[in-house]
Amino acid sequence: MIDSVDQKIGVYSVIERFLKKGYALMAQTNKSGNVVLSFKQKNGDEVTIIVAYSDRKGLDSKTFGKCLGWRLFAKDEKVEGNVYYVFIHFDKALIKHRFFIVPNSEVVKYIKYEHKYWLDSKPSHKDNPFREYRLGLFYEKYNHKVSLVYDYEDKWSLIS
Numbered sequence: 001m002i003d004s005v006d007q008k009i010g011v012y013s014v015i016e017r018f019l020k021k022g023y024a025l026m027a028q029t030n031k032s033g034n035v036v037l038s039f040k041q042k043n044g045d046e047v048t049i050i051v052a053y054s055d056r057k058g059l060d061s062k063t064f065g066k067c068l069g070w071r072l073f074a075k076d077e078k079v080e081g082n083v084y085y086v087f088i089h090f091d092k093a094l095i096k097h098r099f100f101i102v103p104n105s106e107v108v109k110y111i112k113y114e115h116k117y118w119l120d121s122k123p124s125h126k127d128n129p130f131r132e133y134r135l136g137l138f139y140e141k142y143n144h145k146v147s148l149v150y151d152y153e154d155k156w157s158l159i160s
Contacts, residue, residue, distance in 0.1 A: 007053045010088040010097045011035050014051055017156065023047070033071065047159060048083045050076075050104075052133070055090040059134065063121045064114075066140050068100075068149060072131040077112055079104055084159050087133065087152075100135060100152040101159060107133055110147070117144055 015025060015037065023039040026046070030036070035051040052070040059069040070087050083104035090097055111131040119125050136146040152158075 004055070006055060006090045006097075007088075010053055010090060010099075011051050013097060014049065014086050014088070014099070018049070046082060048081065049159075050079070050083065050085045051088060052085060053088045053090070055092060057092070058137070059132070063118060064132075064134055064144065064146070065136070065142050067134040067136045067146065069132045069134045072107070072111055072133050074115075074129045074131060076131060077108055079108065085133070087135070098149075099154055099156075100149065101155045102133075102147075102152050103158060106147070110134075113145065 015028075018037070018039050019025065022042045025037065026040055027038040028035065034053075037049040037051065039047050039049065041047060052072065054068065054070050056069070058066055060066045068087075068089050081104070085102045085104065085107050087100040087102065088097055089100070111133055114134065115131055119127065134146055135152065136142055136148045138148050138150055
């Protein structure tokens, strides 16, 4: 569900970007707190954009370190097709939206890895439906594999 004005502005910014490129918005649904947008490209191909939003200052985890993160779910491990995630982070300090465009294949690969890494890091961790997509901060050191914010920030060109 879109809860805040900042979240609505972020989602509408994504919709506007694709409409300006000549894409036709076919459907908008809300799934587990994330907005799913279906567009028809000029060439007739369909593309699905899953928009996830966060205004958390950042995550600071003993297991994963400092990073930006968005809540996903186990079912996101099974998403297939011409799908991209647009992770929106509202930076309250800068009062600006930051957009991270990530191909579905990268999201699936990472959240499977991340969840297994988390389960293996401590015997008391039990399987659950929650997943976290994380992007590392360029000034941090990590003892696990993680993409960095600059790998995907404003990479709109990834979506043809």
